[in-house]
Amino acid sequence: MRKGAATRTAILEHAVKLARRVGLEGLSIGRLAEELRLSKSGLFAHFRSKETLQIQVLDTAAARFVAEVVRPALGRPRGEPRLTGLFEGWLRWARSQKTPGGCLFVAAAVELDDRPGPVRRRLVRLQCEWLEVLANVARTAIAEGHFRSDVDAEQLAHDLYAVMLGYHHASRLLKDPRAEDRAATAFERLLDAARAERRGSSRRRAPG
Amino acid sequence: MRKGAATRTAILEHAVKLARRVGLEGLSIGRLAEELRLSKSGLFAHFRSKETLQIQVLDTAAARFVAEVVRPALGRPRGEPRLTGLFEGWLRWARSQKTPGGCLFVAAAVELDDRPGPVRRRLVRLQCEWLEVLANVARTAIAEGHFRSDVDAEQLAHDLYAVMLGYHHASRLLKDPRAEDRAATAFERLLDAARAERRGSSRRRAPG
DNA sequence: GAAAAAAACGAACGTTCGTGCTTTTATCTG
DNA sequence: CAGATAAAAGCACGAACGTTCGTTTTTTTC
Numbered sequence: 001m002r003k004g005a006a007t008r009t010a011i012l013e014h015a016v017k018l019a020r021r022v023g024l025e026g027l028s029i030g031r032l033a034e035e036l037r038l039s040k041s042g043l044f045a046h047f048r049s050k051e052t053l054q055i056q057v058l059d060t061a062a063a064r065f066v067a068e069v070v071r072p073a074l075g076r077p078r079g080e081p082r083l084t085g086l087f088e089g090w091l092r093w094a095r096s097q098k099t100p101g102g103c104l105f106v107a108a109a110v111e112l113d114d115r116p117g118p119v120r121r122r123l124v125r126l127q128c129e130w131l132e133v134l135a136n137v138a139r140t141a142i143a144e145g146h147f148r149s150d151v152d153a154e155q156l157a158h159d160l161y162a163v164m165l166g167y168h169h170a171s172r173l174l175k176d177p178r179a180e181d182r183a184a185t186a187f188e189r190l191l192d193a194a195r196a197e198r199r200g201s202s203r204r205r206a207p208g
Numbered sequence: 209m210r211k212g213a214a215t216r217t218a219i220l221e222h223a224v225k226l227a228r229r230v231g232l233e234g235l236s237i238g239r240l241a242e243e244l245r246l247s248k249s250g251l252f253a254h255f256r257s258k259e260t261l262q263i264q265v266l267d268t269a270a271a272r273f274v275a276e277v278v279r280p281a282l283g284r285p286r287g288e289p290r291l292t293g294l295f296e297g298w299l300r301w302a303r304s305q306k307t308p309g310g311c312l313f314v315a316a317a318v319e320l321d322d323r324p325g326p327v328r329r330r331l332v333r334l335q336c337e338w339l340e341v342l343a344n345v346a347r348t349a350i351a352e353g354h355f356r357s358d359v360d361a362e363q364l365a366h367d368l369y370a371v372m373l374g375y376h377h378a379s380r381l382l383k384d385p386r387a388e389d390r391a392a393t394a395f396e397r398l399l400d401a402a403r404a405e406r407r408g409s410s411r412r413r414a415p416g
Numbered sequence: 417g418a419a420a421a422a423a424a425c426g427a428a429c430g431t432t433c434g435t436g437c438t439t440t441t442a443t444c445t446g
Numbered sequence: 447c448a449g450a451t452a453a454a455a456g457c458a459c460g461a462a463c464g465t466t467c468g469t470t471t472t473t474t475t476c
Contacts, residue, residue, distance in 0.1 A: 003473060004423060021322050025234065029464065041466085042424035050464060100322050110318045113380040114229050114308050124382060131382075158374060158390045159397075165377060166370025172321040174332060174339075182366045189367075193397060211443060212453060237434065249436085250454035258434060 008046045011036060012060040015053065019061075020101030023111045024054045024119065054119045061104045062126050069093050070133060079144035080191065083137045083160075087187055090164050091180070095171070102172045105130075106165065131157045138194075147194040159190055216254045219244060220268040223261065227269075228309030231319045232262045232327065262327045269312045270334050277301050278341060287352035288399065291345045291368075295395055298372050299388070303379070310380045313338075314373065339365045346402075355402040367398055 014036055019027045029050060033043040047053040069092070073085030094103050101107075105127065112120040134157035141147045147156075163186045171179035222244055227235045237258060241251040255261040277300070281293030302311050309315075313335065320328040342365035349355045371394045379387035 007423080023231075023233075023319065028462075030462065039425045040464090041426075044465070045423075048465095102318070102321055107318050109377055109381045110310065110315050111231065113310055127377075127382065152393075155390055155393055158378060159371075159394050161377070162370045162374025162394065163367075165373040166366060169317055169335075169369070169373060170366060173317045174335065182363055185360075185363055186367050186370065189401060193401070215453080236432080238432065247455045248434090249456070252435070253453075256435090 004046070007038075011038075011043060011046060012056055015057045016061045016064070016104060017097075017099045017101065019054075019057050020097065020099070020104045020107065024057065024104075024108050025111055027054065027057070029053070051117070051119060055122050058104070058108065058119070058122050058126060065093065065105075065130075073137075078137075079141040080146040080195070083134070083141055084187075084191075086134060086137060087160060087164075091167065091183060094164070094168055095180075102168055106168050131161060134160055141194075151194045156190065156194060160187070163187055163190065212254070215246075219246075219251060219254060220264055223265045224269045224272070224312060225307045225309065227262075227265050228307070228312045228315065230309075232265065232312075232316050233319055235262065235265070237261070259325070259327060263330050266312070266316065266327070266330050266334060273301065273313075273338075281345075287345075287349040288354040288403070291342070291349055292399075294342060294345060295368060295372075299375065299391060302372070302376055303388075310376055314376050339369060342368055349402075356404070359402045364398065364402060368395070371395055371398065 011032065015027060015032055018032060018035070027050075029044055030040050033040040036043065047056065069086065069089035073082055073089050076082045076085040094106075105123070108123050109127065112123055131154075135153045138147070138151070138153040138156045142149055142151055142153065163183055166186065167179055167183035170176040170182060176182070219240065223235060223240055226240060226243070235258075237252050238248050241248045244251065255264065277294065277297035281290055281297050284290045284293040302314075313331070316331050317335065320331055339362075343361045346355070346359070346361040346364045350357055350359055350361065371391055374394065375387055375391035378384040378390060384390070
């Protein structure tokens with residue numbers, strides 16, 4: 001029972017890469033088996049249905065996301081720095097992957113938004129958890145006094161994620177070289193609005 | 209040659225609806241023919257390849273988008289009202305469709321972002337045109353004095369589209385009932401930042 | 417090393433896919 | 447109404463899909 005877990009891990013690892021390119025639906029057992037030099041039936045036996053494979057692919061990607069984005073950010077000081085860490089971590093996550101394909105969650109989100117079933121439910125749960133992480137960190141930023149007390153943390157989480165989606169679109173589809181600048185600017189404006197006193201802007205830099 | 213054009217139009221009309229649910233890749237000739245009670249080969253003859261069908265589906269959706277979103281907004285006074293019209297039009301567009309499925313362009317954007325070829329190129333062109341429309345209207349809003357002169361019109365267009373993508377995600381995947389409020393709030397903040405004097409906010413309402 | 421259990425294989429299942437040909441049916445033109 | 451032309455159907459193809467089955471190979475346990 002040890003060898004089995006090892007190859008299953010290898011399968012899922014590769015399946016995530018493949019799904020990032022072709023989507024969770026486009027992910028096919030045959031192609032996956034071929035690329036891993038396994039037999040289709042041998043691979044299939046590990047999951048017993050495509051649906052459970054898809055769910056485990058989501059879980060695998062989520063675990064990696066937590067390890068690469070969430071956990072490092074949680075190492076930063078609470079409040080605004082931690083929120084910045086999450087944002088930068090997400091950008092790194094979306095950009096870094098050397099294999100082609102964008103963020104699996106973004107791909108799955110539009111692919112599954114109209115396909116009810118357990119796979120969709122799992123994705124929704126994961127996405128809600130991510131938004132919750134953002135909102136929680138935003139809340140502590142308020143508690144720490146980094147942000148105004150009337151800031152709506154959930155709205156801010158939503159807005160931050162929208163900026164990330166915009167970055168994904170601009171960089172991956174349009175290949176806009178300014179995508180990263182655009183995202184950084186939008187992020188800064190959001191933070192700025194959250195921490196600004198009722199009138200006035202922290203945009204002012206050192207004079208010169 | 210008159211009947212042919214009519215059925216081709218009917219095919220494309222239905223194909224757009226179908227593609228909104230299953231994507232441009234998931235769109236299949238067989239299913240399309242079945243739902244339209246046509247033979248697979250008869251339908252296929254109209255396009256001679258799936259790829260040209262996909263491109264024509266994109267064009268059909270784009271024509272409808274212009275008619276339902278862009279043109280009505282252009283009827284509004286230039287500058288900020290027109291920009292608001294575009295934004296509200298997009299929300300209407302994303303929400304209104306009675307058949308299930310989200311915005312075809314959002315779906316295609318994620319689906320094709322890693323699939324080079326003529327379909328992708330067409331989509332990129334359409335999306336760039338849409339961002340150009342937004343940026344142009346933003347520019348006239350600057351010229352009209354609605355927005356500050358140092359506003360970056362392209363950045364604003366990018367940010368507006370990001371808000372739309374965020375709305376799409378929240379409403380379609382997460383089924384968040386506050387999605388529309390969230391989008392409206394985000395939109396208002398963007399406009400606010402664009403029209404605000406260097407220090408100060410137009411958030412102030414009538415005192416009370 | 418033998419027995420038991422787990423993992424991988426190979427072949428086949430019924431469908432569906434996109435795409436060709438050939439033939440029949442419908443529409444348009446004179 | 448005839449003849450020409452366009453549109454739809456019918457049929458078949460090779461390939462890929464997810465899934466099942468029975469068998470063989472490998473790994474683990476005693």
